[in-house]
Amino acid sequence: MRRHLCLLWGLLLACAGGASAQAETLRIATGELPPYASSARKDQGMSLHIVRQAFAKAGVQVEYVFLPWTRALIETRDGKWDATAAWGRNAERDKGFLVSDNVLTEQWQILYRSDRNFTWSNLQDLAGLRVGVVADYSYTPAFWRMVKDGTLRADVAPDDVSNLNKLLAGRVDVVPLDRNVACDLLGAKFTGEQARRVRAHPKLFVPDFTTHLMMSEKLPASAKRMEAFNRGLKALRQSGEYSKILQQQPCAADLAQALQGG
Structure with a gap:
């Protein structure tokens, strides 16, 4: 009986450890660009909401830090932040980053x-x-x-x-x-x-102005995190949730x- 209790306790600890790993929170640097990125919006903007939901599909939580755009880029490239979102493609600016699949066009x-x-x-x-x-x-x-x-x-x-x-x-x-x-x-x-x-x-x-999540090549975890994000983004599109997010931007007639x- 005692052995069974020990095994059960071990399983519970393993599950708790797995939940803790899944609850990882990434800090993502961004800037103000309503309606795509905005500290004033409840969803923090369409693009940032897509990024959040895509990571959620992969069991990862995110926290946004709003900065001037140039500072967000430089500090993320240096590894201070886990990622930055959302950027258009630019061959010179992309240097030093891993670049995600398209977040939003x-x-x-x-x-x-x-x-x-x-x-x-x-x-x-x-x-x-x-x-x-x-x-x-x-x-x-x-x-x-x-x-x-x-x-x-x-x-x-x-x-x-x-x-x-x-x-x-x-x-x-x-x-x-x-x-x-x-x-x-x-x-x-x-x-x-x-x-x-x-x-x-x-x-x-x-x-075709695509926008992307970017992660510094300096951070060892970036490659696996990017793979997880791209999987989550694909799942978000397939679920139909992605299309609903894009429809949430009203514009007066x-x-x-x-x-x-x-």
Whole structure:
């Protein structure tokens, strides 16, 4: 009887140890980019919610630390944080990181004022225009090459709100921005009259702007953690939960029409 009790106690301890391992909490550095990443939202943003739920499928908990984006990147590459989310691909910036499967595909368009005529088919059509940009954003390698060689005139701002203010004031001609981000900012930070003065060209600025979780190559656990995340992300998609998360971003009808190029 005593032997059986000892065996039972051993099994209980083993189970408790397994539960403890499964309850690992990863600290993930991120920044503010509503509606994808936001300390003000209950779900902390669509992208961060996807990351959280994907890790949950793998039995891992996460805790987000909101920092300036550049700091989040540098400190994660150095191994201070377990991961950082969510980033577009950039060959130079990706160095030193393991990069996950696609977390979410953003819909980048070019915004302009409704009192202006604007059309474009390729980046060369933007030559001569003042393009509002944020320095840390990915955009595309071709875009940054054309900025570097002087073909495109980039007007750098610290954030998207500043760029939208410049656009409304006529200080820049166009602003590349994700549709959901534009919708969120125009609805929350600007008056209805201001929002109605902004339009989006229907052609996508970036055809396939995927975003990703990144982990430092310096951390020995990163490879296994990334494998677990990718498995969880796949399971989240297959369960139907992923699609439901993407449907949780409301946009007022007038804004939706304008940002669809209407």
